[in-house]
Amino acid sequence: MRNLSIELKIIIGIILFTTFIVSVERYQLSQNIIEQFIESKRSKNNLLIETITPIIALNISLGLNDANKEYLDYIAKQNPDLEFIKITDLNSDVTYSYGEKDRRKYKEDKHQIIFYSKNIIDSISKNALGTIYLHFSDIDYQTLLLKNKKTTLQIFLITFILLAIFIIIIKKEFKHLKRLSENVLAYDPKLNNFTLTPSTRLDEVGVIHNAVISMVERIHSNSKLLDETNTLLEIKVQNRTKNLDEKNQLLSNEIRNKNVLLKELYHRVKNNLQIISGLLSLQSRRIKDETTKSIFDETNQRIKAMAMIHEKLYHSSDLEAVDMQVYTLELVENLRQTFQTKNLTFEIVCENFKLDLEKAVPMGLIINEVVTNSIKYAFDDSCENKIISVKMYMLKENSFILEVFDNGKGADLKAVNEGFGFKLIESLASYQLKGIISCFNQNGLHHKIIFSKEFLR
Numbered sequence: 001m002r003n004l005s006i007e008l009k010i011i012i013g014i015i016l017f018t019t020f021i022v023s024v025e026r027y028q029l030s031q032n033i034i035e036q037f038i039e040s041k042r043s044k045n046n047l048l049i050e051t052i053t054p055i056i057a058l059n060i061s062l063g064l065n066d067a068n069k070e071y072l073d074y075i076a077k078q079n080p081d082l083e084f085i086k087i088t089d090l091n092s093d094v095t096y097s098y099g100e101k102d103r104r105k106y107k108e109d110k111h112q113i114i115f116y117s118k119n120i121i122d123s124i125s126k127n128a129l130g131t132i133y134l135h136f137s138d139i140d141y142q143t144l145l146l147k148n149k150k151t152t153l154q155i156f157l158i159t160f161i162l163l164a165i166f167i168i169i170i171k172k173e174f175k176h177l178k179r180l181s182e183n184v185l186a187y188d189p190k191l192n193n194f195t196l197t198p199s200t201r202l203d204e205v206g207v208i209h210n211a212v213i214s215m216v217e218r219i220h221s222n223s224k225l226l227d228e229t230n231t232l233l234e235i236k237v238q239n240r241t242k243n244l245d246e247k248n249q250l251l252s253n254e255i256r257n258k259n260v261l262l263k264e265l266y267h268r269v270k271n272n273l274q275i276i277s278g279l280l281s282l283q284s285r286r287i288k289d290e291t292t293k294s295i296f297d298e299t300n301q302r303i304k305a306m307a308m309i310h311e312k313l314y315h316s317s318d319l320e321a322v323d324m325q326v327y328t329l330e331l332v333e334n335l336r337q338t339f340q341t342k343n344l345t346f347e348i349v350c351e352n353f354k355l356d357l358e359k360a361v362p363m364g365l366i367i368n369e370v371v372t373n374s375i376k377y378a379f380d381d382s383c384e385n386k387i388i389s390v391k392m393y394m395l396k397e398n399s400f401i402l403e404v405f406d407n408g409k410g411a412d413l414k415a416v417n418e419g420f421g422f423k424l425i426e427s428l429a430s431y432q433l434k435g436i437i438s439c440f441n442q443n444g445l446h447h448k449i450i451f452s453k454e455f456l457r
Helices: 006-062 065-078 139-186 204-285 290-315 324-339 357-377 413-418 420-432
Strands: 082-088 094-098 115-121 128-136 321-323 344-350 354-356 386-394 400-406 436-441 445-451
Touching: 006 065, 006 115, 006 128, 006 139, 065 082, 065 094, 290 324, 290 357, 321 324, 321 357, 324 344, 324 357, 324 386, 354 357, 357 386, 357 400, 357 420, 357 445, 413 420, 413 436, 420 436
Parallel strands: 344 386
Antiparallel strands: 082 094, 082 128, 115 128, 321 354, 386 400, 400 445, 436 445
């Protein structure tokens, strides 16, 4: 349909619209004529049977059968469309008959204008005397349908003739517009190849023709100015593009240099932390007091936890965030090797998310501190199936949860809250990470920290 010309679309539209309107109007008119005829036929037949029934009843009650026969023969002659008359008594015996019953028509009487019957009632005693049957011809109905069809064909023929004349006029008008459109499509402002001259017609076609010519003349007069403007714009765009390319190159170099510096910074911090860790390890070996030695070892482990974060950033393509799932797994594995744990299972459930350096360091220290305490104090020799669990996950209401718990013997919460380890955890969680920490016994010691939804931003 898109490839059809507007001329053909208009012609098709007019033909379809006109045919539709004529069809609908003609159909409604035909239906009205038929319905009026059926109603008139029905009224006339009902009037006839209602008129003759009392007379027949009177003749039967008086025993005037011959009078009945003469009267009904007269009625049949006066009504040419009356094909069959039959009267039966109460025993269904035929007392009068005229014509022959056409049983084929009985199946075709969908408008109820052919077959009629009525009980014969004595007007004085009100007793039934019999039944009268009337069968009418439908020739006049069929004639009406034939005339109606013929008239419809004549109307459509006249309509199509008028449409043909209208289409010829339309095509003649569109011929001029088609020539105009061909010239417009072939027009090239640089060649100035528009060959049409102004029209002398005063109708709408002439107005459109002269308007197009005026537009073409303006286009031609301004084409040179447009070419010059386009040339200047192209030069400006090229210069701007060149400047942007230079700035983008400088920006890329700055980003590359920044990443190199960040990697170098993380690498040096990691090395320095490892040196400090090594020094603490050497110093720890010379300490004989177990309490002091334990403090050195715990401090050394905290430094290792921070060093691991810088090592992760150094080896990662993302220099600003730490993958907490990978980091937690490696931190726990490092603690397992450090304390040489036996018969101890670690359950790590950590959703895939990242934290920046400012949040990853205190989070790592918290996990290191709680897991270390569980390894050292949660279990005695009688414990079996020892499990330490670390969970990090988001709630539906956008709260972030960190849980570290074991299935050990539990702990004295008062002693735990007064210990250095818990104070360190509380300081990191509450003041640095703005979380809410709780510690309780539930089949072992359970630490739970709730962070607000802004934590991951």
